[in-house]
Amino acid sequence: MLLTPVSLLMPAPLQETRPVSSQTGGTDAxxxxxxxxxxxxxxxxxxxQQQADALTQEYFAGKVEDVHQVMLALEExxxxLQLAMQVRNKAVEAYQEISRMQI
Known part of the structure; x- marks a missing residue:
């Protein structure tokens, strides 16, 4: 049976953290x-959105026969859009929460 020394099981020491401005070139960056x-x-x-709209127009004009392709583009x-709306809602909620904080 192979025994591993205890020193190898210890976590590595934490590295020193630096402010964001020195790591990435500043908060502006x-x-x-x-x-x-x-x-x-x-x-x-x-x-x-534009591709789905164009594909829908082509379907109604008879240029595209595959309704499955049109529906996939519309659903995508x-x-x-729903994801973007949820991200916007979360950003607005975060802004409102920050504005309510007492400083």
């Missing part, structure tokens, strides 16, 4: 990257 990410995701949502756009 974090806010900028979050803003860019949010803008990118909203653009993707807009593209999904709908789910993406």
């Amino acid at each position: 974090v806010a900028q990257s979050f803003g860019n990410l949010l803008r990118q995701k909203l653009d993707e949502l807009n593209n999904l 756009a709908n789910l993406s």
Whole structure:
């Protein structure tokens, strides 16, 4: 039977933490990257909505025969919109909670 020394079972010591500004270049960089990410995701949502709308128009014009493809595009756009609405609702709730805090 192989016995492992106790020293190998001990967790590694914690590394020293540094403020966010020294790690990422400042809070402006974090806010900028979050803003860019949010803008990118909203653009993707807009593209999904436009693609679903275009596919629906093509179906009604008779250019697309596969109703399954149209329904999948519509449902994907709908789910993406619902997700965006939930993210917005959570952000508004967080803002309201912060504004109610006593400082």
